[in-house]
Amino acid sequence: MKYINAEEVLPRELLYQIQQYIQGNLIYIPKYDNREKWGEKTGAKRIMFERNNQIISMYENGYNIKEISKKYYLSEHTIRKIINKSR
Template sequence: MKYINAEEVLPKELVCQIQQYVQGNLIYIPKYDNREKWGEKTGAKKIIFERNNQIISMYQNGYNIKYISKKYYLSEHTIRKIINSRK
């Protein structure tokens, strides 16, 4: 990463504001990240959230873990993790 003088790339007013917090030290400004989070664009996150709610509901209504794992094609371990994640 290359050193850049703030006075060369930022407006003078902004440099003055930053100097109120940091003077003479290096400061890292992270890259702006405007990407959507996983599953938000395709709706996968919502689908999995709804599926997990159904799994928890079935368990609370007396269905056993083995039956639920076969119904959703998930391992019993995964079903337990889903159930325990919402307790």
């Protein structure tokens, strides 16, 4: 990675604002990432969120972990993780 003098690339006003927080030290500016997060484009994230809420609701309504795991074709360990994460 090559270091660049901020005075050469940043507008003077922005440089002044940055100097209010840090002066004379190195600062890393991460690459801008405008990609969508996992599952947002396809709706998979929303579907899993809804499924997990149904699992939690079933558990709170008296279903045991074994019954829930059979209904959703998930391991009992996975069902426990979903339930514990909600607490």
